[in-house]
Amino acid sequence: MTAPSAAAAGAAAAGCAAPDQAAPLPASVDLEKETVITGVVRVDSGDAVAGAYVRLLDGSGEFTAEVVSSPDGLFRFFAAPGPWTVRALSRQGNGEAVVTAERGINEVPLVVGR
Amino acid sequence: MSRETALVTADWAEKNLGAAGVVFVEVDEDTTAYDAGHIAGAVKLDWKSDLQDPVRRDFVNKAQFEELLSSKGIGTDDIVVLYGGNNNWFAAYAYWYFKLYGHRDVKLLDGGRKKWELDNRQLVTEVPNRPRTSYTASEQDTSIRAFRDEVVAAIGGKNLVDVRSPDEYAGRLLAPAHLPQEQAQRAGHIPTAISVPWSKAANEDGTFRSDEELRELYGEAGLDGSKSTIAYCRIGERSSHTWFALHELLGHGDVKNYDGSWTEYGSLVGVPVVVGDEPGAAS
Numbered sequence: 001m002t003a004p005s006a007a008a009a010g011a012a013a014a015g016c017a018a019p020d021q022a023a024p025l026p027a028s029v030d031l032e033k034e035t036v037i038t039g040v041v042r043v044d045s046g047d048a049v050a051g052a053y054v055r056l057l058d059g060s061g062e063f064t065a066e067v068v069s070s071p072d073g074l075f076r077f078f079a080a081p082g083p084w085t086v087r088a089l090s091r092q093g094n095g096e097a098v099v100t101a102e103r104g105i106n107e108v109p110l111v112v113g114r
Numbered sequence: 115m116s117r118e119t120a121l122v123t124a125d126w127a128e129k130n131l132g133a134a135g136v137v138f139v140e141v142d143e144d145t146t147a148y149d150a151g152h153i154a155g156a157v158k159l160d161w162k163s164d165l166q167d168p169v170r171r172d173f174v175n176k177a178q179f180e181e182l183l184s185s186k187g188i189g190t191d192d193i194v195v196l197y198g199g200n201n202n203w204f205a206a207y208a209y210w211y212f213k214l215y216g217h218r219d220v221k222l223l224d225g226g227r228k229k230w231e232l233d234n235r236q237l238v239t240e241v242p243n244r245p246r247t248s249y250t251a252s253e254q255d256t257s258i259r260a261f262r263d264e265v266v267a268a269i270g271g272k273n274l275v276d277v278r279s280p281d282e283y284a285g286r287l288l289a290p291a292h293l294p295q296e297q298a299q300r301a302g303h304i305p306t307a308i309s310v311p312w313s314k315a316a317n318e319d320g321t322f323r324s325d326e327e328l329r330e331l332y333g334e335a336g337l338d339g340s341k342s343t344i345a346y347c348r349i350g351e352r353s354s355h356t357w358f359a360l361h362e363l364l365g366h367g368d369v370k371n372y373d374g375s376w377t378e379y380g381s382l383v384g385v386p387v388v389v390g391d392e393p394g395a396a397s
Binding site: 028034053056063078080090091 | 201
């Protein structure tokens, strides 16, 4: 086990607010232990959607977390292996995607529209 | 307290921008959102640097709170309208905190930043210049703040409401899923606590559910309205949201927020912890 970096320790000691979604994955995040669900929110034409409200719902559809997509449309969750739904609300419309996550990085494309 | 006095709609807010005696305050953990755009005339409060003591794990004291609000240009008799990101978690926390220090007229903007943004309402970057005031706070009203000993004593007696996600309650996750999971405290929940995730009290756009829906939610979850209630989460901001629903919207009498929450309880030596989806028994 590696010592947490100052940034990660700061995030843990601080609140529950979602961190900057554009920031690179902290070096202390151990991908053999963490299950990362990540992706980019896009509209049908492929353009990324910044400032979308992306929420992670568990296997029973219950809310687990919510982040705001980065200027490049990026979102990222730290979850656990199993079935999840990511759902986005934005001014460009809403959308959702289902993923069965495994340890490591799970990339999920998420398209929104009206 | 009731929905009419504690909560304002985005339409009400828009009509009252710039009104005398009304101060909009954005509260966030990460205040870069405010810097990129906020409701016109709103001042910002930083949940951490403004409201937490920089050294001890506790709130700023009465004198520090008075200085903070004076420097922000907030008057003792102003109507303070709070809003923020994260579904108003930190704004609800600030609401509870303002009540703790006796602010008379404080309101929460229903839906917070999210609804405001999704509605395409105006955000500005201009920072208001409010003249300094001489703010007077009251001593902390600890009838709405729970400390660890009374939480331990409440096991099997009072309503304990764990408002974290089901996976945090059961001990499968140690933090909300947008944060890394390596944490110091043990996983699980306080014995006899019922699980009512904060999110069930809110609609997808961040607004609160109706009083009728809220009554049904807490009734079905087994919350006994004749008993006192303590709400907790991980650090006390999501449970402020539930405290607001129970105390301010539904008018339950004795409701406390345990701001120490799981980061404190899950680190205590010798206290009982239950893992799994059931509340568990008082031992």
